Amino acid sequence: MDAPSQKQITQMLVDWGNGDQAALEKLTPLVYSELHRLARRYMGRERPGHTLQTSALVNEAYIRLIDWKNIHWQNRAHFFAVSAQLMRRILVDFARSRNYAKRGGAARKVSLEEATVISREKGAELVALDDALDSLARLDDRQSRVVELRFFGGLELEEIAEVMKISVGTVRRDWSLARAWLHRELSRARESE
Amino acid sequence: MKRGPSASHARFTRARALLDHHRAVTNGMTPERYRQTGDIYLAALELDADRRAAFLDTACAGDDALREEVESLLASDQEAGDFISTSALDAMAGELAKDDKITASGTTFRHYLILSLLGTGGMAEVYLAEDVRLKRKVALKLLPAAFTQDVDSVRRFEQEARTVSALNHPNIVTIYDIGRFDNRQYIATELIAGQTLRDHMALGLTLQQVLDIAIQVSSALTAAHTAGVVHRDIKPENIMLRPDGYVKVLDFGLAKLADNELRRDGEDRLAAKRFSTAAGIVLGTTGYMSPEQARGERVDARTDIFSLGVLLYEMIAGRGPFAAPTMADTIAAILAREPTPLRQLAPTVPAALERIVSKALTKLREGRYQSAMELLVDLKNLNLELELVSKMKRGGQLDVQSDFDPTTKRFTTTLDTDGFTSLLADPSSASTAFKQMLEPVGGAVPLDSGFYVARPTDEKFRAAITRQDSIVLVKGARQVGKTSLLARGLEQARRSGAQVVLTDLQNISADSLESLDKLCITFADCFADQLDLEVAPSDVWKPNRGPVTNFEQYLRREVLINVTLPIVWALDEVDRLFTCAFGSEIFGLFRSWHNKRALDPAGPWRRLTLAIAYATEAHLFITDLNQSPFNVGTRLLLEDFTFEQVDELNHLYRSPLKDKPEVARYFRLVSGHPYLVRRGLYEMVTNGLDLSALEAQADHDEGPFGDHLRRMLFSLSQDQDLCDVVRGLLRGKPGPTPESFYRLRSAGLVLGDSARDARLRCQLYATYFERHLL
Numbered sequence: 001m002d003a004p005s006q007k008q009i010t011q012m013l014v015d016w017g018n019g020d021q022a023a024l025e026k027l028t029p030l031v032y033s034e035l036h037r038l039a040r041r042y043m044g045r046e047r048p049g050h051t052l053q054t055s056a057l058v059n060e061a062y063i064r065l066i067d068w069k070n071i072h073w074q075n076r077a078h079f080f081a082v083s084a085q086l087m088r089r090i091l092v093d094f095a096r097s098r099n100y101a102k103r104g105g106a107a108r109k110v111s112l113e114e115a116t117v118i119s120r121e122k123g124a125e126l127v128a129l130d131d132a133l134d135s136l137a138r139l140d141d142r143q144s145r146v147v148e149l150r151f152f153g154g155l156e157l158e159e160i161a162e163v164m165k166i167s168v169g170t171v172r173r174d175w176s177l178a179r180a181w182l183h184r185e186l187s188r189a190r191e192s193e
Numbered sequence: 194m195k196r197g198p199s200a201s202h203a204r205f206t207r208a209r210a211l212l213d214h215h216r217a218v219t220n221g222m223t224p225e226r227y228r229q230t231g232d233i234y235l236a237a238l239e240l241d242a243d244r245r246a247a248f249l250d251t252a253c254a255g256d257d258a259l260r261e262e263v264e265s266l267l268a269s270d271q272e273a274g275d276f277i278s279t280s281a282l283d284a285m286a287g288e289l290a291k292d293d294k295i296t297a298s299g300t301t302f303r304h305y306l307i308l309s310l311l312g313t314g315g316m317a318e319v320y321l322a323e324d325v326r327l328k329r330k331v332a333l334k335l336l337p338a339a340f341t342q343d344v345d346s347v348r349r350f351e352q353e354a355r356t357v358s359a360l361n362h363p364n365i366v367t368i369y370d371i372g373r374f375d376n377r378q379y380i381a382t383e384l385i386a387g388q389t390l391r392d393h394m395a396l397g398l399t400l401q402q403v404l405d406i407a408i409q410v411s412s413a414l415t416a417a418h419t420a421g422v423v424h425r426d427i428k429p430e431n432i433m434l435r436p437d438g439y440v441k442v443l444d445f446g447l448a449k450l451a452d453n454e455l456r457r458d459g460e461d462r463l464a465a466k467r468f469s470t471a472a473g474i475v476l477g478t479t480g481y482m483s484p485e486q487a488r489g490e491r492v493d494a495r496t497d498i499f500s501l502g503v504l505l506y507e508m509i510a511g512r513g514p515f516a517a518p519t520m521a522d523t524i525a526a527i528l529a530r531e532p533t534p535l536r537q538l539a540p541t542v543p544a545a546l547e548r549i550v551s552k553a554l555t556k557l558r559e560g561r562y563q564s565a566m567e568l569l570v571d572l573k574n575l576n577l578e579l580e581l582v583s584k585m586k587r588g589g590q591l592d593v594q595s596d597f598d599p600t601t602k603r604f605t606t607t608l609d610t611d612g613f614t615s616l617l618a619d620p621s622s623a624s625t626a627f628k629q630m631l632e633p634v635g636g637a638v639p640l641d642s643g644f645y646v647a648r649p650t651d652e653k654f655r656a657a658i659t660r661q662d663s664i665v666l667v668k669g670a671r672q673v674g675k676t677s678l679l680a681r682g683l684e685q686a687r688r689s690g691a692q693v694v695l696t697d698l699q700n701i702s703a704d705s706l707e708s709l710d711k712l713c714i715t716f717a718d719c720f721a722d723q724l725d726l727e728v729a730p731s732d733v734w735k736p737n738r739g740p741v742t743n744f745e746q747y748l749r750r751e752v753l754i755n756v757t758l759p760i761v762w763a764l765d766e767v768d769r770l771f772t773c774a775f776g777s778e779i780f781g782l783f784r785s786w787h788n789k790r791a792l793d794p795a796g797p798w799r800r801l802t803l804a805i806a807y808a809t810e811a812h813l814f815i816t817d818l819n820q821s822p823f824n825v826g827t828r829l830l831l832e833d834f835t836f837e838q839v840d841e842l843n844h845l846y847r848s849p850l851k852d853k854p855e856v857a858r859y860f861r862l863v864s865g866h867p868y869l870v871r872r873g874l875y876e877m878v879t880n881g882l883d884l885s886a887l888e889a890q891a892d893h894d895e896g897p898f899g900d901h902l903r904r905m906l907f908s909l910s911q912d913q914d915l916c917d918v919v920r921g922l923l924r925g926k927p928g929p930t931p932e933s934f935y936r937l938r939s940a941g942l943v944l945g946d947s948a949r950d951a952r953l954r955c956q957l958y959a960t961y962f963e964r965h966l967l
Binding site: 025026028035036038039087088091094095122123125126129138139140147150151152154173176177179180181182183184186187 | 222223224227228231234235238265266267268269270272273276277280281282284285286287288289309310311
């Protein structure tokens with residue numbers, strides 16, 4: 001991506017973080033198309049059995065999007081929070097909009113590569129997770145933010161600790177509990193169908 | 194609460210509604226309790242399995258619920274495996290890569306420049322885009338490729354969408370363009386400022402707003418159903434509210450397209466696939482589904498009525514009539530459960546409204562309103578009543594007011610001092626709203642009136658405007674619907690990007706007609722005002738040039754050359770020019786423009802279309818056709834109603850004519866004269882007359898047709914020759930001259946293919962003229 005767009009995106013992100021809802025509208029399609037491009041490259045490289053370097057994927061997403069040099073150090077925490085939220089919103093919306101694509105089985109001649117099947121299931125899981133995360137936020141806001149930063153933002157535990165200004169141990173514990181709770185909620189949702 | 198290992202990594206089949214989730218989650222769980230649970234969980238995690246049990250005994254201290262919570266969390270932690278161990282982006286990368294969306298703003302899609310994403314529904318993305326050809330912003334909807342592979346369903350969908358849009362109904366969103374590009378189906382519609390009904394419902398609605406919205410939606414449905422299109426997916430997300438108060442219904446027919454794709458058996462059923470767990474997400478929201486849709490039966494207009502009933506209920510009560518925790522429960526409720534009476538949820542709801550909603554929500558289709566029109570009438574009725582009440586409250590009157598003749602069909606209102614309790618008479622009798630809807634006989638029928646009987650001329654008129662014919666003449670008897678036709682045609686013209694200037698000659702002041710100069714300036718001013726021109730006529734009017742020349746120059750220089758869009762100049766009530774001294778000059782001018790255009794097809798006059806509406810009767814005054822524009826250009830004659838149309842109108846007016854023989858008798862009395870037919874029916878309905886009673890008064894000067902008859906007589910008596918011809922006809926004497934026959938026929942007084950079989954147009958005229966001429 002060329003430098004000027006990067007600047008624009010960064011500015012829009014900042015604006016959105018400061019409460020400008022209109023910035024989100026402009027931001028979303030740009031970010032989305034970047035993610036799209038990224039995903040294409042990674043899927044192209046994938047060999048059977050080769051697992052994706054996921055943190056690298058997310059990092060690259062941010063590196064390419066954001067004009068790092070111009071993000072001030074003290075804004076970094078806020079910035080990461082905002083970009084994680086953005087990622088969450090875009091991916092969840094995307095997952096929701098893909099849900100129509102579910103089919104009962106044999107009828108269509110779409111080629112179902114395994115990765116695609118798994119992705120589709122993950123799409124549904126993502127949507128359910130998003131809902132569950134909202135519920136979690138009502139019980140413990142910090143835990144939901146940890147999950148958001150890690151799962152959507154791709155940050156490592158140490159980075160999260162730094163950004164949220166808590167100890168790594170706290171982050172670890174929050175993550176463990178939140179994860180257990182979320183997993184349980186999602187399992188229960190599945191079972192009650 | 195479930196314990197123990199869950200089925201390992203069972204597949205998800207659908208996403209759960211947020212509401213369900215929150216309800217389940219927050220059942221009994223508070224932040225404090227959660228923290229308590231969490232602390233114990235974390236501590237237990239540090240311990241070996243054998244020491245855990247003992248620890249939990251102490252920590253939970255008899256609180257079984259707490260222990261269960263902790264244990265289930267511990268179990269969940271064990272089984273979580275790689276749950277959210279990779280990032281969300283990783284999870285979605287596969288799907289992302291396969292996605293065929295265009296989302297980057299700045300991309301072009303056919304001739305649309307994508308500006309931003311407005312939103313994603315369950316089925317499509319909607320973008321804010323600009324049509325680069327017409328330079329206007331549109332809402333561009335792109336349908337998922339998955340739904341648009343079946344060529345037949347797409348074609349049918351396109352057809353329906355065009356049909357609905359062609360109605361030009363103010364409450365139906367206009368479709369500008371529909372088609373396929375890059376293997377994606379797209380729809381470009383008008384951009385609507387405002388928000389969905391769903392958003393507004395979140396803010397809360399007053400009773401007046403609820404009624405207003407319901408009326409506009411019913412109006413849209415009435416029009417669409419008449420055109421044979423059922424919406425199938427009426428819900429708050431498909432209804433938008435503009436800041437100026439207009440309600441717009443979106444997405445007619447889209448649900449059908451989606452269902453077509455899911456269908457495998459080729460029948461018109463919303464198959465159970467629509468909400469099978471295998472198929473996944475329900476298309477559309479379950480809550481608004483009608484029983485027949487839930488069962489997979491055929492849908493019809495009454496299906497939309499049910500969904501509208503659900504909508505009404507929800508707007509009033511704050512929640513849906515069939516709201517339930519799961520989809521299956523919702524469907525069960527739709528099929529078998531009666532909703533909680535509205536009164537219990539909204540005590541101030543008027544009884545009439547509760548009855549209306551109830552009727553719309555009747556599970557058996559035969560018990561519902563059979564048409565959106567009936568629902569619309571009831572809603573309008575109620576609306577009027579509420580206005581009456583609030584007026585009376587403001588005016589301090591609280592007693593009963595009745596302004597109808599004491600006949601068998603009297604309408605009674607009883608008002609409580611507390612406000613809105615009222616008793617509506619049996620809906621089958623004439624109600625206020627119904628009468629109000631009849632009111633515009635003699636004036637233009639409102640665009641959304643259910644009483645506008647569409648005739649083939651509408652299409653021809655629109656076609657002529659679209660073709661940019663030089664002159665379009667709309668001729669019809671007085672009070673026949675020309676103005677309505679004109680209005681509709683002009684709407685169409687506007688929507689297709691033309692500039693429209695409307696001059697109503699009835700509204701021109703008398704002194705404008707005093708001199709040709711004043712008249713021309715008045716015309717030029719119309720253009721200046723309505724097109725917002727910078728140069729005013731008075732700026733460039735030269736006294737030494739003739740007024741007609743001034744006008745023509747003004748038109749050519751300021752309008753036709755500067756403005757690149759096509760211009761339609763509509764003139765209504767042009768007959769007024771016949772009796773004015775300068776009529777022939779003006780008509781000559783129009784004629785010359787027509788000629789200029791023929792000589793120079795690429796010239797500026799190409800862009801001007803004249804739409805002239807005038808009354809048939811005016812032909813009594815036209816003696817020299819060659820001077821007028823009335824024998825050139827595209828001529829549209831507003832035809833009389835056919836017998837079938839009169840029959841239909843009778844039905845719409847709730848059958849004051851009791852049977853077909855009576856309709857035939859009525860047809861003999863007034864023929865298919867559009868004004869007389871309506872006037873008579875209106876008279877019968879409002880005064881409770883039967884046909885015999887009407888016949889008795891029909892030819893009286895003070896009778897219902899008095900104005901019309903007197904005017905005809907007056908026009909006729911201006912020409913003694915024509916009077917003689919009519920006398921001759923009444924006495925049974927043989928044929929008028931071809932010329933007088935032609936004039937009388939053009940004026941709508943006589944019928945016949947030639948002078949030989951000339952006869953008076955209807956019994957009414959015969960009786961009346963007999964009395965006054967013989």
